[in-house]
Amino acid sequence: MSTQHNNIEIKGIDFQKILEVEIQQEPNEHAAAHVVGELPTARAQEYIQRADTMQDIVIGTSGGQAVTYFSGYVTSMQIQQQADYSRLIIEAKDASYLLDIRKCSCSYQNTGKSYGDILQQAYGDSGTLQVTGSDQAIGGLILQMDETNWEFTKRMASRFNVPVISDITATKPLIYFGVPDARRTLELTAAAISYGRSEKNFQRVSQNYLAEGNEAMRQDFADISVQSYDYAQIGDKIKLNGKEYVVRKVEAKLVDGLMQMTYALTGEKGFVAPLQKNTNCAGRVLKAQVKAVKRDQIQAHLFEIDSEYDSSGDWWFPYSTAYSSSDGSGWYVMPEKDDYVRIMFPSKNETDGFAASSINSSPPESTRNKSFKAPGGKEILLTDEGIYIMCQHQSIFIDLTQGDGIKIVSSKDIHVSSDANVTLSAEKKLTMLAKEGLTLQVGDSKISMGKEQIVLGAKNVLLS
Structure with a gap:
C-alpha cells in the first residue's frame, strides 16, 4: 500500500505544506528523520523559541489505515524566512536517542544475572529492553565505563555478534537485543532491484571481530537493495522473486508526492555485528x-x-x-x-x-619511616634511629637502636631455649636482676637465690 503526499501527517509541527520527508534506520544506529515544510513566519518563530526543550515529533499517515513511520525527538531546527512564509527544517532522532545522552559508569559483579537483567537495571524507568534470542548469564565481571546506555547495550550485544535495533515507532525507548521477530511477511512489488556483496567487510569482520565460537558466511554480507511503495520495518520478512529475505535497513523518502521505500535485504544470518571491546576500561x-x-x-x-x-x-x-x-x-x-x-x-x-x-588511610608522619603492621597492634617499624618490633603497645616489644642497643620488654614470660649451646658474655659486666628469685640449675645441681636466702643443692658442694 503506497502513501500519498496528502496523507502524510507530522504530529508536533503544524505545517501548511510538507516539502521533504526522509527517514533512515539501520542496526546499531538511531533512526533519523529529516523534514522540511512551510508554515507562517510567526508560527515558525514559536517553534524556534521552544527549541531549548525536548520536542517530540511523529511522522505518519492520517485516514482509515493510519501508519506510524517515525516517532522521536527534534535534535535541530532551522528557519528560512521568505517574503510571506517561512520554511522550517527539522532533524530528529528516534526515542533510542534518549539513551545516548548521559554517560554512566557502573559495575555488575553478580555473574548469575543475565544480559537482559543488567541492561534493564541500567535503563531503570528510562526505557525497555527485549532480548530476542535466549538470554544468558553474564558469567563474569562487567563494567560500564564512561558509556551511555546505548553504547553499553551495543557492546553487550556485540559479544554475540548481534546488533541492537530500536523500535522506530515507540514514544519511549524500546530496544531489541538482536533482530526483532518479523511483524509481517510481505510479497513486495519492486520498482527496482540491485544485488551486491561486500567481500572487504566479510574479511574484516571474520578475521578480527567475531566472538569466540561464532562464524560468518559470505552470504551474510550480501547487499540486496529494493525500492517499493509497500511499508515494512527492520526484521520483517520479504518475499522477492521466489526467495525470502529479511529487512536490514530502511530508507523512506517523499518522491513525487509518494513515500518511496528503499530496503536493504539480507539472509537470516545477515546481521553480523563486530565484537566491541571495553576500550574505556583499559589502563x-x-x-x-x-x-x-x-x-x-x-x-x-x-x-x-x-x-x-x-x-x-x-x-x-x-x-x-x-x-x-x-x-x-x-x-x-x-x-x-x-x-x-x-x-x-x-x-x-x-x-x-x-x-x-x-x-593506607593513616600513613606515618615521616615518609622515611617504613612500617609493616598487622591487625591487633602488631608492627615492625624501621626508622633512622632503629628497628622496633611491637607485639603489644608498651607491654611486649623489642627495640634495636644504634644509641641504646637492644631492649626487650615483656609483661609475660620470656623463654630462651636451644638444643645446642646458649652463651652470654660481656666485656665489662653481666647483670641479672629478679624481684622474687633467681635459680641456676645444671642437672640435679642448683643454686636458688631468694630475697633473704641462698640455697645450694648438689651431691657435692665445694666452697673455697
Whole structure:
C-alpha cells in the first residue's frame, strides 16, 4: 500500500505544506528523520523559541489505515524566512536517542544475572529492553565505563555478534537485543532491484571481530537493495522473486508526492555485528573497599563508580602480591575487610582486572619511616634511629637502636631455649636482676637465690 503526499501527517509541527520527508534506520544506529515544510513566519518563530526543550515529533499517515513511520525527538531546527512564509527544517532522532545522552559508569559483579537483567537495571524507568534470542548469564565481571546506555547495550550485544535495533515507532525507548521477530511477511512489488556483496567487510569482520565460537558466511554480507511503495520495518520478512529475505535497513523518502521505500535485504544470518571491546576500561585504576577476603582473592566495592555495593555479587578479584612463585612461596600479605585497595584494569577485558595495592588511610608522619603492621597492634617499624618490633603497645616489644642497643620488654614470660649451646658474655659486666628469685640449675645441681636466702643443692658442694 503506497502513501500519498496528502496523507502524510507530522504530529508536533503544524505545517501548511510538507516539502521533504526522509527517514533512515539501520542496526546499531538511531533512526533519523529529516523534514522540511512551510508554515507562517510567526508560527515558525514559536517553534524556534521552544527549541531549548525536548520536542517530540511523529511522522505518519492520517485516514482509515493510519501508519506510524517515525516517532522521536527534534535534535535541530532551522528557519528560512521568505517574503510571506517561512520554511522550517527539522532533524530528529528516534526515542533510542534518549539513551545516548548521559554517560554512566557502573559495575555488575553478580555473574548469575543475565544480559537482559543488567541492561534493564541500567535503563531503570528510562526505557525497555527485549532480548530476542535466549538470554544468558553474564558469567563474569562487567563494567560500564564512561558509556551511555546505548553504547553499553551495543557492546553487550556485540559479544554475540548481534546488533541492537530500536523500535522506530515507540514514544519511549524500546530496544531489541538482536533482530526483532518479523511483524509481517510481505510479497513486495519492486520498482527496482540491485544485488551486491561486500567481500572487504566479510574479511574484516571474520578475521578480527567475531566472538569466540561464532562464524560468518559470505552470504551474510550480501547487499540486496529494493525500492517499493509497500511499508515494512527492520526484521520483517520479504518475499522477492521466489526467495525470502529479511529487512536490514530502511530508507523512506517523499518522491513525487509518494513515500518511496528503499530496503536493504539480507539472509537470516545477515546481521553480523563486530565484537566491541571495553576500550574505556583499559589502563584504568579504581579505588575500592574490601568486602571479603579468600586466600589470594578479594571482593570489592568499586565506590568510585558504584554508589552502593551489591551484596549479591560473587565476583572475586585476584590480589597481586609483591612476590610469589608457583610453589606457593613468596610475600603473602592480604588486605583486611574494609581496607581500601586499588583495582587495576590492564586490558580491554574487564575480567582481567586485579587488586594491586592497599591504600593506607593513616600513613606515618615521616615518609622515611617504613612500617609493616598487622591487625591487633602488631608492627615492625624501621626508622633512622632503629628497628622496633611491637607485639603489644608498651607491654611486649623489642627495640634495636644504634644509641641504646637492644631492649626487650615483656609483661609475660620470656623463654630462651636451644638444643645446642646458649652463651652470654660481656666485656665489662653481666647483670641479672629478679624481684622474687633467681635459680641456676645444671642437672640435679642448683643454686636458688631468694630475697633473704641462698640455697645450694648438689651431691657435692665445694666452697673455697
